[in-house]
Structure formats: C-alpha cells, structure tokens
Amino acid sequence: MTTPLLEIPRQHREDRGLPLLGRIFEYARDPVAMMRHQYDTYGPVAPFKALNNEAVMLLGPDAVEAALVNKDKAFANQPAWTRLVGPFFGGGLMLIDFDEHHVHRRIMQEAFTRDRLEAYAARMHPAIEAGMADWGTDPGFQAYWRLKQLTLDIAADIFMGGAESTSREEMEQVNKAFIACVQAAAGIVRADVPYTRWGRAYRGRRVLEDFLRGYLPARRATRTDDIFSVLCHIETEDGERFSDDDVVNHMIFLMMAAHDTSTITTSTILQYLGQHPEWQERCRAESLALGPEPTLAELEALPSIDLVMKEALRLRAPVPVVVRKTVKETVVQGVRIPADKDVVVAIQLSHLLEDYWTDPTAWDPERFSPERREDKSHRFAWSPFGGGVHKCIGMYFAGAEVKAIMHRLLRGYHWSVDPSYVAPLDNHSLPFPKDGQPIDLVRDASR
Numbered sequence: 236m237t238t239p240l241l242e243i244p245r246q247h248r249e250d251r252g253l254p255l256l257g258r259i260f261e262y263a264r265d266p267v268a269m270m271r272h273q274y275d276t277y278g279p280v281a282p283f284k285a286l287n288n289e290a291v292m293l294l295g296p297d298a299v300e301a302a303l304v305n306k307d308k309a310f311a312n313q314p315a316w317t318r319l320v321g322p323f324f325g326g327g328l329m330l331i332d333f334d335e336h337h338v339h340r341r342i343m344q345e346a347f348t349r350d351r352l353e354a355y356a357a358r359m360h361p362a363i364e365a366g367m368a369d370w371g372t373d374p375g376f377q378a379y380w381r382l383k384q385l386t387l388d389i390a391a392d393i394f395m396g397g398a399e400s401t402s403r404e405e406m407e408q409v410n411k412a413f414i415a416c417v418q419a420a421a422g423i424v425r426a427d428v429p430y431t432r433w434g435r436a437y438r439g440r441r442v443l444e445d446f447l448r449g450y451l452p453a454r455r456a457t458r459t460d461d462i463f464s465v466l467c468h469i470e471t472e473d474g475e476r477f478s479d480d481d482v483v484n485h486m487i488f489l490m491m492a493a494h495d496t497s498t499i500t501t502s503t504i505l506q507y508l509g510q511h512p513e514w515q516e517r518c519r520a521e522s523l524a525l526g527p528e529p530t531l532a533e534l535e536a537l538p539s540i541d542l543v544m545k546e547a548l549r550l551r552a553p554v555p556v557v558v559r560k561t562v563k564e565t566v567v568q569g570v571r572i573p574a575d576k577d578v579v580v581a582i583q584l585s586h587l588l589e590d591y592w593t594d595p596t597a598w599d600p601e602r603f604s605p606e607r608r609e610d611k612s613h614r615f616a617w618s619p620f621g622g623g624v625h626k627c628i629g630m631y632f633a634g635a636e637v638k639a640i641m642h643r644l645l646r647g648y649h650w651s652v653d654p655s656y657v658a659p660l661d662n663h664s665l666p667f668p669k670d671g672q673p674i675d676l677v678r679d680a681s682r
C-alpha cells in the first residue's frame with residue numbers, strides 16, 4: 236500500500252524549526268541526534284524543514300538504498316548538490332546526472348585503473364615523508380590542521396604534478412580558496428556579497444580556475460602520471476575525451492572531494508588509536524614488518540589498519556548525508572514522494588542503528604573481521620562511500636592515501652589522546668574537530 240508523504244503533525248510543531256531557516260542549526264549542533272529523532276518520530280521517510288524548504292529525509296539502510304540505487308531514475312544529484320554547496324563545484328562528476336554523468340564517469344574511470352592507482356600510491360610516499368618532516372618536534376600538535384596541510388601537499392603532487400611554479404605562500408592561497416568553496420554550503424546569504432561565505436567562495440572559485448588554467452598548457456603538452464595530466468590525456472575506447480573546461484571542473488571537484496574526506500578519516504583514526512593503545516600497537520607491529528614504502532597491494536593487505544579505517548568511517552562518516560532532488564514522483568518504503576522534492580539521504584544514521592550493529596557507538600574494529608562482518612547485515616548498513624552510479628570513484632585512492640599516511644606515522648611516532656576526549660565537531664559542512672584535535676605526538680628516536 237502506498238501512503239502520501241507525511242506533513243509535520245501538530246504535536247511535533249517544534250520540528251518546523253525556525254522561520255526561514257528551519258532546522259539547519261539543529262542539524263549543525265548534533266546531526267546524529269537529529270537523524271535519530273527523525274527516524275524514531277516518523278520512520279524511514281521523514282519530513283524535514285530546512286532553509287524555508289519542505290524537504291524529505293531518508294533514514295535507515297532500506298531508504299538509503301532506494302535513493303542511491305535509484306532504480307526508476309527519480310533522484311537527481313545536480314539540482315540538489317548545487318542548492319546545497321552552491322555553484323562552486325559545477326561540472327564536477329558528483330554534480331552531473333544520467334546520460335551526461337555516464338559519459339564523464341566512463342572517461343574518469345580511466346584515471347582510476349589499477350595501474351594508475353599503483354603509480355599514485357608509489358608517488359605518495361616521498362610526498363608524505365616531506366610533508367611530515369617537522370612533525371613531532373613541537374608541543375600542542377593539532378592533528379586535524381596538520382593532516383589537512385599534509386593532504387593538500389600530497390594533492391599538489393599527485394593531482395597537480397607538483398605545481399612546480401607555485402610558491403608555498405601561493406599554495407596557501409589555493410588551500411584557502413578550497414576552504415572558502417567548501418564552506419559555502421553553510422552560507423545563509425546565497426549570493427556574491429562581500430564578507431559572506433558565498434562572496435568568499437566566488438573569489439575562491441576564481442583563484443582555483445586561474446591556478447589550474449595556468450598549468451593547463453603544460454599538462455596538455457606532456458604525459459606525466461599526476462591526475463591533472465591524466466585527465467588531459469585519457470580517452471575511452473570510443474575516443475571520448477575531456478575538454479579544457481571539463482578538466483578544470485573535474486580537477487576542482489576532485490581536489491575538494493579528496494582533500495577534506497581523507498583528512499577527516501585520518502584524524503578520526505589518529506584520535507581512536509590514541510585512545511586505544513592496544514590497537515595502535517597492533518597496527519604498528521604490522522607496519523614495522525613491512526618496508527618504509529609498501530606497494531598498493533601491500534598497503535591494502537595490512538589487516539588491522541583496514542579494520543581500523545572501516546570502523547573510523549562508520550563512527551564518523553566524512554560525508555554524513557548526501558542530497559538528491561526528485562525529478563518525478565517515486566515511492567520509498569511505501570511512502571509516495573512527489574516530484575521536485577529536496578531529499579537528504581542520511582548515510583551516517585545507518586552506521587549507528589542497533590538493528591545492524593552490536594553496541595553501535597562503541598569502538599570495535601573487529602566487527603569488520605571475516606568472522607563477524609557486521610557490515611554484511613545489510614548492503615547499505617555501511618556506506619561511507621555512497622552507492623549506485625555515483626559511488627565514490629576515489630575510494631581505493633582514499634584507502635591508499637590514508638593507509639600510506641598511517642603507515643609512516645605508525646613506524647616513526649607514538650601518540651596518545653585522553654580517553655575521555657570527545658571531538659567537538661563543526662557540522663556546518665563536512666564534520667571536522669573545531670579544536671584542531673590536539674594529540675601528544677612523539678617522534679620515535681630509534682627510527
């Protein structure tokens with residue numbers, strides 16, 4: 236039986252939130268608490284008021300699956316993501332749909348073949364070594380900010396091919412431009428107005444475009460194994476290639492997609508390994524048994540860090556929700572959703588539901604071990620990389636990067652974090668620790 240979408244009933248007037256803004260601040264304060272409230276109050280298809288808009292929230296793995304698998308092609312990415320993050324990532328793979336997306340994804344796939352990933356992984360080690368050269372020499376180490384700089388340095392090398400004519404100060408401006416674009420998602424004034432998040436993001440986008448266009452002729456001229464050059468040269472069997480505009484659009488989106496998500500994952504791992512020294516030792520022993528610069532296959536075969544990474548992604552999904560817009564009427568879990576509705580797909584909640592996980596808020600990487608495989612409880616119980624045709628194209632790249640960083644840290648450093656520490660998250664865009672996540676990091680003199 237199909238039922239129409241529920242209105243917010245009288246007894247839950249508080250769920251309408253503030254006039255104009257709806258429940259946007261409530262989400263920013265504690266997204267998991269708000270998702271749980273939605274699920275407990277309304278079930279898997281819940282009304283959700285945000286930014287003067289009657290949207291829908293899909294909760295629990297069945298509803299998440301319906302939107303991501305998108306069998307009847309009712310859910311579109313472009314209008315929803317553009318509304319949320321602004322026009323700053325236009326033309327990026329996540330912001331195009333259906334046939335156009337299919338063509339671009341086929342070309343982009345060529346940049347993420349196994350051979351290319353092996354080459355990227357090999358290139359990461361020297362970039363990580365250089366980026367960590369001064370780590371552990373100063374007190375008050377702020378893991379999140381240092382990792383953010385490190386992943387940007389890695390991106391400059393692996394994505395840009397070194398950005399050879401850009402100084403460190405200019406690279407800092409590029410970093411700021413990225414941050415401005417990412418933070419536009421939380422902007423209230425959604426126009427190019429000075430001193431607002433959107434005003435800064437418009438300027439940021441111009442900086443990024445100028446930066447990339449400056450390098451375009453050189454990357455078109457020679458084939459190297461950085462992603463920029465790869466995007467300039469890749470071609471499908473049918474001869475499809477990216478134009479200059481496509482390359483710039485994809486680069487801006489790719490660097491954004493790769494940068495914050497990997498930083499959040501690595502800093503979450505650092506926190507939990509600092510609070511669970513037995514896991515830190517277990518991972519260290521495996522890393523010490525390998526050489527300093529393992530291949531992609533060797534990194535992927537490190538058993539404990541793999542469990543740890545999955546558990547970190549479960550507890551703190553770097554992308555807690557994805558968004559869609561219905562382009563036609565559809566039915567999810569027996570509820571009719573009309574066309575033209577904004578839809579929030581709550582990936583993070585499924586990671587924490589008691590029906591699918593034992594003691595879901597506890598740190599327990601073994602839950603992913605072959606004997607337990609709790610993530611098999613439902614195809615979408617664990618989906619930090621999304622699913623369906625828009626599933627993260629960089630997930631193996633991310634695995635290699637996070638593991639390569641952790642491998643070097645485990646071999647050369649020890650660290651600890653107060654067991655009672657709870658990261659104070661800023662949830663305005665992707666969740667990051669507002670305090671920079673201080674850890675006691677000590678460089679190991681013997682290595």
Ligand code: HEM
Binds near residue numbers: 489494552624627628
């Ligand atoms: C731990 C790290 C990462 C996480 C958790 C993550 C998460 C996600 C998620 C949830 C989506 C789906 C968005 C949607 O359905 O609307 C996505 C898409 C995407 N990601 Fe990632 N990502 C990560 C790292 C990366 C990296 C390293 C790259 C690039 C090297 C990357 C590139 C992309 C791209 C291009 C898309 C769009 C794919 C498409 O629409 O076809 N991501 N990612």
